[in-house]
Amino acid sequence: xxxxxxxxxxxxxxxxxxxxxxxxxxxxxxxxxxxxxxxxxxxxxxxxxxxxxxxxxxxxxxxxxxxxxxxxxxxxxxxxxxxxxxxxxxxxxxxxxxxxxxxxxxxxxxxxxxxxxxxxxxxxxxxxxxxxxxxxxxxxxxxxxxxxxxxxxxxxxxxxxxxxxxxxxxxxxxxxxxxxxxxxxxxxxxxxxxxxxxxxxxxxxxxxxxxxxxxxxxxxxxxxxxxxxxxxxxxxxxxxxxxxxxxxxxxxxxxxxxxxxxxxxxxxxxxxxxxxxxxxxxxxxxxxxxxxxxxxxxxxxxxxxxxxxxxxxxxxxxxxxxxxxxxxxxxxxxxxxxxxxxxxxxxxxxxxxxxxxxxxxxxxxxxxxxxxxxxxxxxxxxxxxxxxxxxxxxxxxxxxxxxxxxxxxxxxxxxxxxxxxxxxxxxxxxxxxxxxxxxxxxxxxxxxxxxxxxxxxxxxxxxxxxxxxxxxxxxxxxxxxx
RNA sequence: GGCGCGGUAGCCAAGUGGUAAGGCCGAGGACUGCAAAUCCUUUAUCGUCGGUUCGAUUCCGACCCGCGCCUCCA
Numbered sequence: 189x190x191x192x193x194x195x196x197x198x199x200x201x202x203x204x205x206x207x208x209x210x211x212x213x214x215x216x217x218x219x220x221x222x223x224x225x226x227x228x229x230x231x232x233x234x235x236x237x238x239x240x241x242x243x244x245x246x247x248x249x250x251x252x253x254x255x256x257x258x259x260x261x262x263x264x265x266x267x268x269x270x271x272x273x274x275x276x277x278x279x280x281x282x283x284x285x286x287x288x289x290x291x292x293x294x295x296x297x298x299x300x301x302x303x304x305x306x307x308x309x310x311x312x313x314x315x316x317x318x319x320x321x322x323x324x325x326x327x328x329x330x331x332x333x334x335x336x337x338x339x340x341x342x343x344x345x346x347x348x349x350x351x352x353x354x355x356x357x358x359x360x361x362x363x364x365x366x367x368x369x370x371x372x373x374x375x376x377x378x379x380x381x382x383x384x385x386x387x388x389x390x391x392x393x394x395x396x397x398x399x400x401x402x403x404x405x406x407x408x409x410x411x412x413x414x415x416x417x418x419x420x421x422x423x424x425x426x427x428x429x430x431x432x433x434x435x436x437x438x439x440x441x442x443x444x445x446x447x448x449x450x451x452x453x454x455x456x457x458x459x460x461x462x463x464x465x466x467x468x469x470x471x472x473x474x475x476x477x478x479x480x481x482x483x484x485x486x487x488x489x490x491x492x493x494x495x496x497x498x499x500x501x502x503x504x505x506x507x508x509x510x511x512x513x514x515x516x517x518x519x520x521x522x523x524x525x526x527x528x529x530x531x532x533x534x535x536x537x538x539x540x541x542x543x544x545x546x547x548x549x550x551x552x553x554x555x556x557x558x559x560x561x562x563x564x565x566x567x568x569x570x571x572x573x574x575x576x577x578x579x580x581x582x583x584x585x586x587x588x589x590x591x592x593x594x595x596x597x598x599x600x601x602x603x604x605x606x607x608x609x610x611x612x613x614x615x616x617x618x619x620x621x622x623x624x625x626x627x628x629x630x631x632x633x634x635x636x637x638x639x640x641x642x643x644x645x646x647x648x649x650x651x652x653x654x655x656x657x658x659x660x661x662x663x664x665x666x667x668x669x670x
Numbered sequence: 671g672g673c674g675c676g677g678u679a680g681c682c683a684a685g686u687g688g689u690a691a692g693g694c695c696g697a698g699g700a701c702u703g704c705a706a707a708u709c710c711u712u713u714a715u716c717g718u719c720g721g722u723u724c725g726a727u728u729c730c731g732a733c734c735c736g737c738g739c740c741u742c743c744a
Contacts, residue, residue: 217744225744232744261742345739346673377741403742426744427674436741457675458738465738495693496683501675501737508682511694518693521708554691558684567684570692577692637703644705655706662706 191246191560193239193422194499196430196453197344201562204243204452206421211251212243213415215450217407217425217433218300220257221281222266224475228459228466230292231493231502232426235456235563237294238494238604239424242559244543245602253414254297256282258304260403264390274390275304288476291486293604299414303406307392310401310409313444314379314394322443326370329382329397335375338439344453345431377436378402404436411441411449420450427455456498462505479509487609488512494565494603515569518576519600520607525581526596529589534608540597541606551575552595559602572599617663621652625663628654 190203206212216236219225225233233254240250257263258278267277289296303310314331317323322337335341383391383398391398401409411420425434434453441449458465461472479489491512496502523537530536555571558564584592600607617625628643644654647663655662 219744229744235744347740375741424744428739428743431673431739432741433743456744458744460737463736491693492682499675500683503682505682507694511682514695515693564684566693567691570684573692632703635703641704653706656702656704657707664706 189560190248191239191243192562193452193454194562196455202452204248204422206248211249213418213421214240214250214252215407215411215414215420215423216252216254216297217429218254218256219285220260220262221278221285222260222262223281224477225285225288226466227461227474227476227479227489227493227504228426230288230476230489231459232424232456233289233294234292234490234493234604235498235565236424236454238565238602239454239563240295241543241602241604242563245598246560251299251415252295252297253299253301253411255407255410256285256300256302257403257406258282258302259390259400259406260303264387264400267390268386268388278304288486291476292490293487293606295604301410301414303401303410306406306409306413307401309413310405311380311392311394313405313409313412313440314401316444317379317440320443322439323379324372325380325396328370329380329399330370330378331380331396332371332376333379333436333439334372335377335439336373338443340442341375341439342431342435344435344438347431347435377404377432379405379440404433405440407433407437408440408444408449411437412445417445419448422452422454423450424454424456427457430455457501459493460501460503463503474504482506484509484513485516485609487606488516490604491516495569497562497564497566499562515573516605516607518573519605522576522579522581523593523596523607525579526584526589526593529581529584529586530593531586532590532593537593537597537607540593541601542597543601550595551580551592552599555599556602565603568599568603617652621647621650621663624650625652625654625661629656629661632656 190205192201193204194200195202204212214236216233219229219233236252236254240252243250256278259274263274263278267274270277286296314323317333318325318331321334323331323333325331341347379402380394380396381399381402382396383400387400391400423434430453438449460466461470461474464470464472466473476486476489480486488509489512492504492508493502495508495512524534527534527537552572552575554574555568558567558571561567580592581589624643624647628640628647631637631643632640647654651665653664655664
């Protein structure tokens, strides 16, 4: 049964199907590489990755393309401030983005086009739009899209039902393009921006003079070149991109090419932090490294970010991460019992985590059903823990245990969860603490419990916790993992 | 003002016209010299008020509250 997914355009649940024998054409608006991505960005990318994985396990191949925005106001400004060329500046942040994605177990897209590498395609697209009367150049050397020339403008976000009145400020409180009085209409958006002094050396030659492409244009151009002129099956992004970005993409692409840009729109809701929108001023904007520094693993973050369903705003807190970490540990225990039964080692689990041969019926059927029903990751995890809670391992023989591992592994693949990955870095234990701990251990070994307990108490007062096992002990900071 | 999404246990969060998954935390118990870990048990009537219905948390209406977008944003 094909995966069902809510489509923003038709506002309905629809099956996600590619043309026969074709990979599903899936395009995602990628990051602007001017700094480290924050966890809100990653929620969207993680959800897209999860959807792709679900489709693959379901037997639907996907051609996944996600662009890099490596030219815009922020990248140019960042490069100038850093005293780097735009290319060097964006390269370092692209590498950081890739490293973070890898840590979060995101499959790399099959194609990752960059805006800078598609300047000629963007210029050609503009020329085409001008020729067709959908765009116009101004005396100053900018080019705008003529919104009034596209009858269906606004269909994705129901713009006709909105009051499209000019505003003097946008929601960030900034003036709206004060210098763009030259536009025919306020709703017209820029395709080509004339060169400005603050752009430095970051400009390209064009038929309209030196300048650079507008943001919306790059996606239209890259989609066209990555998918060789075919209509997309699926296009994804955060809800905020719905308008104007995706609306403008539709206008540009459909006017230029005379065919639908995309059949199905996938928008994920925003991540909130501590009940509020993330922002630097509130101090609640986290990057992956911020959370690592607090001792959380990337996998815990992945779990936390996919634990809520994608159409719902997810409220992220540090407590959420604790919960994720504990939940992951529980899955690892479950895996261990199954591996034992199957006569295999922890390291053998990897072989089971794959998209092929899902065998997702039986025990994990309801988890799988949830994923196929509008990517309900939350319900899927619930169903998974239903199985974990009634741990079937003890009653299985070796071959049954292996089958269960296959099904479990396919589910882990779909969710993008890997187990037994990295150990959370433990803080270094100071020598004096180490010495006290050793002293306590020796006291315990000689059954001097009074002394052992007293030393335990001393260590606890100093903020360190002793955890014994049969023949060894560990010392950990007793600060609740944060 | 326009468009959209929500309000479910201490926290996070699914879901259904017939009295509500799951995770975390907490509590109790088992185990342990004591702890830790682990295991078992345990914690809700679903924002408010009406309506429809044999029956609503689930459908309809009104209201209250929170959040997002309205050309910066994943």
